[in-house]
Amino acid sequence: MAIQHVFLLLLVCALAEVYEKTNPNVFFLNSQNFDKHVTKKRDKHVSIVHFYRERDSKSKEWAEEINELAKDWQGVYNIAVVNCGANEGLCESQDIKTTPTIKVYPPLPVPIQIYDGEISSKSLNNYSSRFVNSFVVELTEENYLTFLNEKPSMPKVMLFTEKSGTPTLFKSLSLHFENKMLFGLAKPEDTSLVAKFKVKTYPKIILFKTSDNKSFDYSGDLKFRGIFDWLNVYAETFVSGGTDAVMSVKPWMNQIVPQLTKQSADDICYKHEGFLCAILFLESTPDDSLTSIFKTLTDKYGSKKDRGADVKFMWLDINTDRGYFESFEGTSVGQLVFLKHGKRNRFVAHDGKINLSEISNTIDKIGGGDGKFLNIKGGLPELNMQKK
Structure with missing residues (x-):
């Protein structure tokens, strides 16, 4: 036997x-x-x-x-x-x-x-x-002021590092944000630049907005997805042509748990290939306790910091998008689903409680290949516009 x-x-x-x-x-x-x-x-x-x-x-x-x-x-x-x-x-x-x-x-x-x-x-x-191209400028005492002041409407992203060469990850980011941001590489010997931005530890990534002389420090893991998502918020804040767009044009870009609507769907769900879209079905905006739970989950799963799935978290107003909600057969108000969006839309329903432990277990099962995806029959209906 x-x-x-x-x-x-x-x-x-x-x-x-x-x-x-x-x-x-x-x-x-x-x-x-x-x-x-x-x-x-x-x-x-x-x-x-x-x-x-x-x-x-x-x-x-x-x-x-x-x-x-x-x-x-x-x-x-x-x-x-x-x-x-x-x-x-x-x-x-x-x-x-x-x-x-x-x-x-x-x-x-x-x-x-x-x-x-x-x-x-x-x-x-x-x-x-060796094949990754780059738009990164090597900064020196002689050229950093020109770099900071050119194209005032465009954010400047600077990596301060003690290592030689330009990291592949930083090169790739400069390609992804071409014509949206300028990228520069600085070393400890660039003393004026180091002093201006008060750099004490390396490596350090700083975004500088020339138009109002403000800088923003990146504090997450030095991994592509985390840095990309952080920069993307600032990239969406600006438009070409020398003017700044107001963040309220796309408020979902800076929300911990954004609402899934016709306006926001591409930014927070549909255009993120390889991600799972975690959608919480609610009748009103998530309260502080829910927001806190999803903030922790985003920190854990939003940038592939752990093994397994890469997840974007959001909520859907079932009163505004009743048809969309009902296309996820067998689900109920207050339930969380994980959508794999694409040519074939499929989902896994989270059947446990809405807490860190049980949601993490579901995500880990999906990441480990144990998630049983169900097809959405007839495809997803079009979302409605968010009510003002």
Whole structure:
């Protein structure tokens, strides 16, 4: 009997998917979305793609390293996977002769690279980082005043570091916020700049608004998603042309638990590929106790600080958007759902209490591949405008 159990366990392991379909860390590519996520991004960005078949000899092991890389570096690179068993035509068009294969797609005109180095997250990162372009300016005593004063309506983002070279993460941020922010790199020897911003410890990221001479310090983890989300709030505060837009134009960009509406949906949910949209169904604005819970959860799961899912938290007014609420069959007022938005809209309902422990358990189950997603029949209805 024991031998039979061992055999069955080995059989289950052998049949397990290389990547769980609910994996939030990587993009799953096919012939319909490959160009969108890879080809059309080669103007500026680097993509890393693992081509595999479910039963090839190495991909289960390789997937562990790809997942490890994607946890912290998704966004710096577009990290994606293709199951050649289900996408033979796509793999043939990408000249995949054997699986597993990892290809790196640098910005054009650099040709596509077949990665043949050590299969580890560190080695993949080191190899791919050489292709990341940069708009970062190296600041000196001679040029920092010019940097701070040019384009007054555009925020200046400065990294103060004792290390040589420009970090890959900072280069990538400068690409993502091109034409929205200017990026500069400063060292301790830039004494006037260090003194102006009272820098005592390194590394340090500071955003400076030239138009009213205000600076803002970043205090989160030095990971791409956390810094990107912080900068994105300030990027949305400004418009090109020399004028400042008022934050109230997009108040949801600076709210702990924003309301999901037609105006806010793209910013807080729909355009965040790879994220889960956590939607709390309410009849009125969440109270302070709920806001506190979701603030803690955002700090834990909003930037991939832990293993598992990457989550955006929001609430829906069921009186304003009754049809939207009812499309999540079997749910009730006061319930939390986790929406995976895309071509196919799917959700997992949180059946526990609305507290830190039980919500965290649900998120961890989803991140671990144990979440049972249900399809939203007929698709999501259009949201209504927020009432003023």
